[in-house]
Amino acid sequence: MIPKAGVVSSPASAVSSELAIPIGTSYNLHARRAVGSLVRNPLFSSILSALATWIFFYAAVMKWLFGTKNALEVLKLDLNRPDLLPWTRDSTPRLYLCSRNDQVVAFYEVEAHAEDAKKAGFDVRFEAFEDTPHVSHAKYEPERYWGAVKAVWNAAVEGEGRLT
Numbered sequence: 308m309i310p311k312a313g314v315v316s317s318p319a320s321a322v323s324s325e326l327a328i329p330i331g332t333s334y335n336l337h338a339r340r341a342v343g344s345l346v347r348n349p350l351f352s353s354i355l356s357a358l359a360t361w362i363f364f365y366a367a368v369m370k371w372l373f374g375t376k377n378a379l380e381v382l383k384l385d386l387n388r389p390d391l392l393p394w395t396r397d398s399t400p401r402l403y404l405c406s407r408n409d410q411v412v413a414f415y416e417v418e419a420h421a422e423d424a425k426k427a428g429f430d431v432r433f434e435a436f437e438d439t440p441h442v443s444h445a446k447y448e449p450e451r452y453w454g455a456v457k458a459v460w461n462a463a464v465e466g467e468g469r470l471t
Contacts, residue, residue, distance in 0.1 A: 383420065387420075387427050389429075397430075399429075399430065400430040400431075400432060400462045400463050401429055401431050401459075402432045402433075402455060402456065403433045403434070404434050404436070404455065405417035405433075405434075405435055406436040406437070406438065406439040408436075408437065409439075409440070410440070411441040418433070421433045430462070432455065432462075434451070434452075436448060
């Protein structure tokens, strides 16, 4: 199984807080883009990209030989636990924000993780942007981004129940 990415938003308690956690990186291409973009120097970027490729290859071989899950797969599974944090439960609303044009995390992976969370009984909200770069939704579409954040925040604080 390929790890997925998304954002988890938080608690249904009087004391509000929000947690955004990257669930992982998708296929090798997305991993190379994510890691390679960390540095501007083309040589070091290439080295980091090659390292990411090797890590994905190693993880695939280990899974094939021994059936072991890599760290990203374990994280993905853990993020769909109702007791992820001391103040979360399955009714805690989760907000997934993503872009169809994200060059770092594949849109379909975020969508799949949100669907998995929904099937597991979580209160899931999903906001798909069309052309915003990775983690830049608030910069390019601030009203829409903050509207989604405010809605999930209010649902958590007020305990509005499930929205679809």
